[in-house]
Amino acid sequence: MNIPEELRYTKTHEWLRIEGNKGYVGITDFAQHHLGDLVFVELPETDAEVAAGDVLCSIESVKTASDIYSPVSGKVVEVNEDLEDDAGLLNEDPYANWIAVLELSDPSEADNLMDAAAYREHCEKEEEAMG
Amino acid sequence: MSSYLPNTEADRRKMLEALGVSSVEDLFEDIPKEVRQKGVGGLPGPLSEDELVRHLTALSERNCHLGQCVCFLGAGIYDHFVPSVVDAVVSRGEFYTAYTPYQPEISQGTLTAAFEYQSMICELTGMYVTNASMYDGASALAEAAFMACGVTKRDKVLAAKTVHPEYREVIRTYTRFRDVTVEEVGYKDGVLDLEDLASKLDDSVAAVLVQSPNFLGVIEDVKTLAEMAHDKGAMLVVSADPISLALLEPPGKLGADIVTGEGQALGNPASFGGPHFGFLAATKKLLRKMPGRIVGQTTDLEGRRGFVLTLQAREQHIRREKATSNICTNQALCALMGAVYMASMGKEGLKDVAKLCYDKAHYTMERLLERGFERAFGGPFFKEFTLRAPEPVETLNARLLREGFLGGYDLSRDYPEIENGWLVAVTERRTRREIDRFAEMAGGEKK
Amino acid sequence: MKKPVKLLNELSKPGRRACSLPASDVPEASEKIPEKFARKEDAALPEVSEVDLIRHFTRLSQLNYAVDVGFYPLGSCTMKYNPKVNERLSRLPGFLNLHPYQHKDLAQGALELMYGLKEMLCEITGMDELTLQPAAGAHGEMTGLMVIKAALEHRGEKKRTKIIVPDSAHGTNPASATMAGFEVLVVTSDERGNVDVENLKSLMSDEVAGIMLTNPNTLGLFEERILEIAKIIHDAGGLLYYDGANLNANLGIARPGDMGFDVVHLNLHKTFSTPHGGGGPGSGPIGVKEELAPFLPKPVIVKEGNSYRFDYDRPLSIGKVRSFYGNFNVMVRAYAYIMTMGSEGLRRVAEDAVLNANYLLERVRENFVLPFDRRCKHEFVISGSRQKKENGVTTLDMVKRLIDYGFHPPTVYFPLVVPEAMMVEPNETESIEELDAFSEALNAIAEEARKDPELVKNSPKTTPVTRLDEVTAAKRPVVTWITEEE
Structure with missing residues (x-):
């Protein structure tokens, strides 16, 4: 399972990459693997204000619909429109294909997120629980 | 015991033995004693097949059916001709005793037919997508209102007073518990009052709901209504008579965002109001906001064409409380009847039906105008029209009934402002003789 | 019957029709539909003969499984016989x-x-x-x-x-x-x-x-x-x-x-x-x-x-x-x-439905995980989790294999609280022989899962189409024959 060192992670399997006052948000390799072939991403609207833990958008596979939660608070400034045409990009490379870019309202919130090591441990626990 | 229960006493004993219990009662031990019954009390029956047939035949004969009278009554349910092929197809056990096609490998019949149904409904309405059916025209319109609210993130809809009164009532019930406001827009000369609409249409409105031809029979100006709605960021939802769409420009080509309607006219008998089917069709943009089941085309592992239920992540069995609707069971077999009907009529036949309705309705109106009736509204109509009768409709219809005619719909309850308002429907089944006699009985001497 | 099914639009030929309508006995209306409301382009409904129409839909019907064809143990759906x-x-x-x-x-x-x-x-x-x-x-x-x-x-x-x-x-x-x-x-x-x-x-x-x-x-x-x-x-x-x-x-x-x-x-x-x-x-x-x-x-x-x-x-x-x-x-x-049915008949319906379910459960219980080992009522839920873990064969694979044995699959992956769930409802209109045959098929599949998992995973083989690509269907939906042509 691919868990890049430089990213921060949520318990609900989103990742965050910070560049200046902007945060790139996507789903992890663990998430895409367990969801299976993704068929649709309902992208958030630009200019939408979200708080950390709010539903940012939803993604669908054939037999599931899952909410994606925002790792941090901020305003949506950009969405990845490539995903509109092919949600499968998230399966192909979940880290290169971010979902949305947020303008962070409080960059220190990122400190509440897990680092790669902590996230790896979290995933292992979940795998175990799933049997 | 009934022929629907195959297990014999010996079979039951064998099964109980296999379970190691002495009586079937033992299988119900986990039900609290306080609620356990010894059977249903007081039901009639059991009847043998012959007794049952006699009993129900006798009941059915206490009704007067459309084969025993001449029907000029419409108001949402119409006496159209249903070709024999329709019942021949839906009487096949392989269609009517199948479940929802969740296992596509052994449901290609239902799935393919539903795909064809969807294609033909989209051809008729001029829309991109439709689902595999809704309960009826009224609930389809209510669901369309919710779709519009969801997409526009607004919580008010405007419903034309020229929409079927029962449909408006259903919309009121559906919306009442979800904090969606419904405001009605009045009418002028039988069509939606554009000034009233303009005064009520603002950026809090999710959708304008209209019917065309409307309940009073008149064709609405869908294009203008669509432009007005879109100007304020609202959607236009049109409830349409599918037969009329053979002659009238489809709402999809005039800017409607969602087209709904009652499908009964497409090969479904009147059936005392149901079952029939509702249809709901929409633009490409709304594809993933649709309620209900949708069939899509795909291929199997060996590259063969096949059909599946698709976009299921919208639906209740996956999205639960966040689903686009709670609809599960729809009106599949009735939609199949619609599909067989549309294919049976075909491109030319449906136009012929529509043309016959149009000409006969206009002929009927002319005959009635000669006998003391007044045309209530000047606008163009299709197969149904509103007249002012020279007498209360109740007495008029009672007199007609004695002559074997089901007269038009009495508008006095829903539209008391139209004095002695009478809504007359004429389908392709009415003959000139029937129409002439009807006019004569309705109006007496020619004036 | 292996030839591919043509859709109605593919069968269509201008000039054919499958209906017979009366000639008009009234004059053409003098009031015309105003130009702005009149249809510009005909709705492209298919043009087929009555023979084509009936053969088409009869053919389609033969691609369906149904209660009139066989046992339909869909849990929570009560697929009982529909009296003629x-x-x-x-x-x-x-x-x-x-x-x-x-x-x-x-x-x-x-x-x-x-x-x-x-x-x-x-x-x-x-x-x-x-x-x-x-x-x-x-x-x-x-x-x-x-x-x-x-x-x-x-x-x-x-x-x-x-x-x-x-x-x-x-x-x-x-x-x-x-x-x-x-x-x-x-x-x-x-x-x-x-x-x-x-x-x-x-x-x-x-x-x-x-x-x-x-x-x-x-x-x-x-x-x-x-x-x-x-x-x-x-x-x-x-x-x-x-x-x-x-x-x-x-x-x-x-x-x-x-x-x-x-x-x-x-x-x-x-x-x-x-x-x-x-x-x-x-x-x-x-x-x-x-x-x-x-x-x-x-x-x-x-x-x-x-x-x-x-x-x-x-x-x-x-x-x-x-x-x-x-x-x-x-x-x-x-x-x-x-x-x-009458009062007594309805009571007997419930008794036989519950007896059938318990009997069937008894016949298959050894091969499957029982999430709740109790007397059931009219249906029961078993899990294919053992087969998934031990043989890499999922519940979906096993029920698709049931199709090759001539049965409709039970409800699967529901309720959500049971992993790899199979929810079986044999109602009262099924005979003991039918239940025996079904249980033998299910037990045989459990055996196949152990010995020849690929066989199960590649089923069904006997159907007009085999597993369909639902991912592409949902990714790039083709929902009418009009979208297909685009």
């Missing part, structure tokens, strides 16, 4: 060709039938009043919840906005709750597969409007503590809603009304033998206790002396949930079914 006499009766012209707005005096037979059905269903469920208006089970759920909301609002309890739904519930339950403007609280299941009563107690508050329960629940298990649950809900000022999907197990055995339920919906297309029609039409009447009767949709059928009429004067009614009176022709079939 009921089909014949539903087509009597005096039922089929009635206009909903014809005068009541011309429809007394229809009204008497509806009234009689209502009375019988009240008796069967232990309720006081009933509406036949809802068109399907989910429609009934929505209607019942609206009635609850209206009644609570009438009591002055507007803040009761939450409805409790078990984690094992049908997806329609939470979806219907949303339709009726409720917020959903989920109650968990305990180790016996019942509602976890302690968890339920912790959810109670003065914001709770009630609970929706299926009993027997979707695991096929009777909620043993139903009376305690009813007391908890009622003491807290809430109401109980009964999802009638599984009523088949209770006929003549235990009435929802006696268990403490205030509202119940029925699925005439499950319990009362009306056909599923490939997905509909159904009929979802709801019965209620006295207190809730004024809130039912209108009109209500009333009997006065020996005649019947619709009563629209119902000031507290929630209004209407569909046009007219419901799926009348479905009601005719259900009425005929109840009259055929």
Whole structure:
């Protein structure tokens, strides 16, 4: 399972990459693997204000619909429109294909997120629980 | 015991033995004693097949059916001709005793037919997508209102007073518990009052709901209504008579965002109001906001064409409380009847039906105008029209009934402002003789 | 029969038709459709001959599995035999060709039938009043919840906005709750597969409007503590809603009304033998206790002396949930079914349904994981988790293999609380021989999963199409033959 060192992670399997006052948000390799072939991403609207833990958008596979939660608070400034045409990009490379870019309202919130090591441990626990 | 229960006493004993219990009662031990019954009390029956047939035949004969009278009554349910092929197809056990096609490998019949149904409904309405059916025209319109609210993130809809009164009532019930406001827009000369609409249409409105031809029979100006709605960021939802769409420009080509309607006219008998089917069709943009089941085309592992239920992540069995609707069971077999009907009529036949309705309705109106009736509204109509009768409709219809005619719909309850308002429907089944006699009985001497 | 099916548009040829219409006997209307309203381009409906049409749809029908073809053990769907006499009766012209707005005096037979059905269903469920208006089970759920909301609002309890739904519930339950403007609280299941009563107690508050329960629940298990649950809900000022999907197990055995339920919906297309029609039409009447009767949709059928009429004067009614009176022709079939069975027959239906399910479970239990090892009611849930873990064969693989053995798969991956779930409902219209054959097939597949997993994973092999690409279907939807051409 691919868990890049430089990213921060949520318990609900989103990742965050910070560049200046902007945060790139996507789903992890663990998430895409367990969801299976993704068929649709309902992208958030630009200019939408979200708080950390709010539903940012939803993604669908054939037999599931899952909410994606925002790792941090901020305003949506950009969405990845490539995903509109092919949600499968998230399966192909979940880290290169971010979902949305947020303008962070409080960059220190990122400190509440897990680092790669902590996230790896979290995933292992979940795998175990799933049997 | 009934022929629907195959297990014999010996079979039951064998099964109980296999379970190691002495009586079937033992299988119900986990039900609290306080609620356990010894059977249903007081039901009639059991009847043998012959007794049952006699009993129900006798009941059915206490009704007067459309084969025993001449029907000029419409108001949402119409006496159209249903070709024999329709019942021949839906009487096949392989269609009517199948479940929802969740296992596509052994449901290609239902799935393919539903795909064809969807294609033909989209051809008729001029829309991109439709689902595999809704309960009826009224609930389809209510669901369309919710779709519009969801997409526009607004919580008010405007419903034309020229929409079927029962449909408006259903919309009121559906919306009442979800904090969606419904405001009605009045009418002028039988069509939606554009000034009233303009005064009520603002950026809090999710959708304008209209019917065309409307309940009073008149064709609405869908294009203008669509432009007005879109100007304020609202959607236009049109409830349409599918037969009329053979002659009238489809709402999809005039800017409607969602087209709904009652499908009964497409090969479904009147059936005392149901079952029939509702249809709901929409633009490409709304594809993933649709309620209900949708069939899509795909291929199997060996590259063969096949059909599946698709976009299921919208639906209740996956999205639960966040689903686009709670609809599960729809009106599949009735939609199949619609599909067989549309294919049976075909491109030319449906136009012929529509043309016959149009000409006969206009002929009927002319005959009635000669006998003391007044045309209530000047606008163009299709197969149904509103007249002012020279007498209360109740007495008029009672007199007609004695002559074997089901007269038009009495508008006095829903539209008391139209004095002695009478809504007359004429389908392709009415003959000139029937129409002439009807006019004569309705109006007496020619004036 | 292996040649590919052509679609109607592919069969179409200009000039062909499959209908015969009368020549017009009236003059062409002088009033023309105004140009701006007239259709510019014809609707491209197919042009086929009647022979083509019938062969096409007959061919399609042969691609379907159906109750008339074989055993259909879909859990929670009650795919019982659909009696042929009921089909014949539903087509009597005096039922089929009635206009909903014809005068009541011309429809007394229809009204008497509806009234009689209502009375019988009240008796069967232990309720006081009933509406036949809802068109399907989910429609009934929505209607019942609206009635609850209206009644609570009438009591002055507007803040009761939450409805409790078990984690094992049908997806329609939470979806219907949303339709009726409720917020959903989920109650968990305990180790016996019942509602976890302690968890339920912790959810109670003065914001709770009630609970929706299926009993027997979707695991096929009777909620043993139903009376305690009813007391908890009622003491807290809430109401109980009964999802009638599984009523088949209770006929003549235990009435929802006696268990403490205030509202119940029925699925005439499950319990009362009306056909599923490939997905509909159904009929979802709801019965209620006295207190809730004024809130039912209108009109209500009333009997006065020996005649019947619709009563629209119902000031507290929630209004209407569909046009007219419901799926009348479905009601005719259900009425005929109840009259055929009578009191004793219905009791026997439940007994045989429950006996069949327990017998079948006994025959397959060794090969599968039983999440709850109890006596079941009319259906049971087993899990394919052992096969998945040990052989890499999923429940989906195994049920697809069942198709090769000539059976319809059971309901799978539901309820959500059981991994790799298979939910099997062999109803009372199946014989012991059919159950034996099915159990042998299922056991053989468990064996194949061990010895030849690839065989199972590559099934079905005997169908006109094999597994379909649902991912592409959802990614790039082709939903009409028009989209295909684009």
